[in-house]
Amino acid sequence: MARKTGSDGKKTATDLRAAATALFAKHGFAAVSMRQIAQKVGVQAGALYLYTPNKQALLFDIMQQHLDGLLGAWETEKLPDSATPLAQLQRFVSFHIHYHLDRADEVFIAYMELRNLLPENLATISETRRRYELVLEGILAAGQKTGDFQISDCKLSSYAIIAMLTGMTTWYRDQGRLSLAEIEQVYQGLVYGAVSGAKTKS
Amino acid sequence: MARKTGSDGKKTATDLRAAATALFAKHGFAAVSMRQIAQKVGVQAGALYLYTPNKQALLFDIMQQHLDGLLGAWETEKLPDSATPLAQLQRFVSFHIHYHLDRADEVFIAYMELRNLLPENLATISETRRRYELVLEGILAAGQKTGDFQISDCKLSSYAIIAMLTGMTTWYRDQGRLSLAEIEQVYQGLVYGAVSGAKTKS
DNA sequence: GTCTATAGAAGGATAGAC
DNA sequence: GTCTATCCTTCTATAGAC
Numbered sequence: 209m210a211r212k213t214g215s216d217g218k219k220t221a222t223d224l225r226a227a228a229t230a231l232f233a234k235h236g237f238a239a240v241s242m243r244q245i246a247q248k249v250g251v252q253a254g255a256l257y258l259y260t261p262n263k264q265a266l267l268f269d270i271m272q273q274h275l276d277g278l279l280g281a282w283e284t285e286k287l288p289d290s291a292t293p294l295a296q297l298q299r300f301v302s303f304h305i306h307y308h309l310d311r312a313d314e315v316f317i318a319y320m321e322l323r324n325l326l327p328e329n330l331a332t333i334s335e336t337r338r339r340y341e342l343v344l345e346g347i348l349a350a351g352q353k354t355g356d357f358q359i360s361d362c363k364l365s366s367y368a369i370i371a372m373l374t375g376m377t378t379w380y381r382d383q384g385r386l387s388l389a390e391i392e393q394v395y396q397g398l399v400y401g402a403v404s405g406a407k408t409k410s
Numbered sequence: 411m412a413r414k415t416g417s418d419g420k421k422t423a424t425d426l427r428a429a430a431t432a433l434f435a436k437h438g439f440a441a442v443s444m445r446q447i448a449q450k451v452g453v454q455a456g457a458l459y460l461y462t463p464n465k466q467a468l469l470f471d472i473m474q475q476h477l478d479g480l481l482g483a484w485e486t487e488k489l490p491d492s493a494t495p496l497a498q499l500q501r502f503v504s505f506h507i508h509y510h511l512d513r514a515d516e517v518f519i520a521y522m523e524l525r526n527l528l529p530e531n532l533a534t535i536s537e538t539r540r541r542y543e544l545v546l547e548g549i550l551a552a553g554q555k556t557g558d559f560q561i562s563d564c565k566l567s568s569y570a571i572i573a574m575l576t577g578m579t580t581w582y583r584d585q586g587r588l589s590l591a592e593i594e595q596v597y598q599g600l601v602y603g604a605v606s607g608a609k610t611k612s
Numbered sequence: 613g614t615c616t617a618t619a620g621a622a623g624g625a626t627a628g629a630c
Numbered sequence: 631g632t633c634t635a636t637c638c639t640t641c642t643a644t645a646g647a648c
Contacts, residue, residue, distance in 0.1 A: 234525065236526065237440075238437075323438055364588070367577060368574045368577065371577025372571070372574040374573070375573025375574070376573075379569060395570065398567060402603045
């Protein structure tokens with residue numbers, strides 16, 4: 209047949225992105241073929257090129273949309289600038305956990321497939337990611353200034369906290385031993401302790 | 411020629427592992443071809459199969475050797491059981507940082523390429539990794555018991571701390587803004603604060 | 613122990629029919 | 631908008647010469 213009955217370009221474009229995201233997350237960008245993606249979408253391989261110029265663009269778009277979405281969502285969820293650094297930090301931790309757990313595949317891709325980006329695409333992605341890191345770094349710096357936090361280095365601490373939180377995506381499962389609310393409380397406590405700077409004994 | 415002058419099977423075997431490690435870390439397992447590895451070793455692709463049955467075994471061996479080395483090194487570096495939980499934790503943090511930074515490529519592979527392992531190989535690797543996680547979990551549990559640490563969940567906290575520390579490998583560079591000793595101090599402080607459990611204000 | 617050559621499969625991407 | 635067919639490249643792995 210020349211054209212699938214009930215075919216819909218808009219839907220196919222959306223399906224393509226979803227299928228690619230799922231497959232890249234599961235097997236890795238380099239290990240997934242355009243034919244595999246096409247099969248999951250339910251079209252032939254050639255048809256994919258109506259929606260993406262090539263495989264690389266598909267990866268880049270997935271990452272960029274994810275990071276743009278992350279930054280945009282924070283802008284709508286963050287507390288007013290008048291909020292205390294501690295309140296803002298707690299909001300950030302909660303936001304980061306929920307946003308990332310809801311998008312485990314995209315997160316995985318955005319962290320794991322940087323190597324497979326062309327240099328110019330990597331530069332763009334890195335810049336967007338850096339803007340997100342600066343969100344947390346700014347919160348920590350604000351709390352350092354007010355004396356609410358005891359932090360020896362805001363940049364390193366922001367890296368450390370983001371790595372800690374994002375690490376959740378590697379082991380979290382629904383129906384696990386603890387509820388998400390319980391898990392979030394554990395992490396809130398760890399982060400709060402980390403920035404509250406107990407004195408080292410040794 | 412039939413055989414390279416000065417060829418040495420032992421050296422080639424070592425070179426093969428080193429070349430594969432470097433390339434897998436840089437480009438990803440699936441994106442690296444046996445031809446690329448062979449070129450880096452300085453032999454033809456066919457010759458590699460004298461030293462590994464296939465590409466999968468190469469990946470598995472790299473991971474397994476890394477994790478076995480990690481566990482073995484900890485056994486020689488850990489403090490006696492008579493040491494305090496806090497001292498043992500500090501030792502663990504220092505050990506983990508240094509061991510991982512010295513082996514950035516292996517660490518990257520061991521964390522990133524789990525998806526590309528065959529199921530039976532994944533099971534073996536996961537079990538070895540779990541034994542390492544239990545090292546930290548045990549230290550935290552000991553400190554919880556003595557009252558030195560205020561930890562709501564030892565398992566989650568061990569995951570969180572390992573993720574935080576391992577995250578260093580993604581950004582650490584020699585000749586960076588801070589010396590390794592300074593960085594280690596920042597992380598020691600963050601970990602100590604996290605397990606010392608400041609009370610949450612909210 | 614390493615080479616050359618190649619089998620056999622699979623990959624990304626394009627052309628043209630419908 | 632999608633399909634079929636295909637070009638051309640690259641891949642893993644093996645066979646056999648030296």
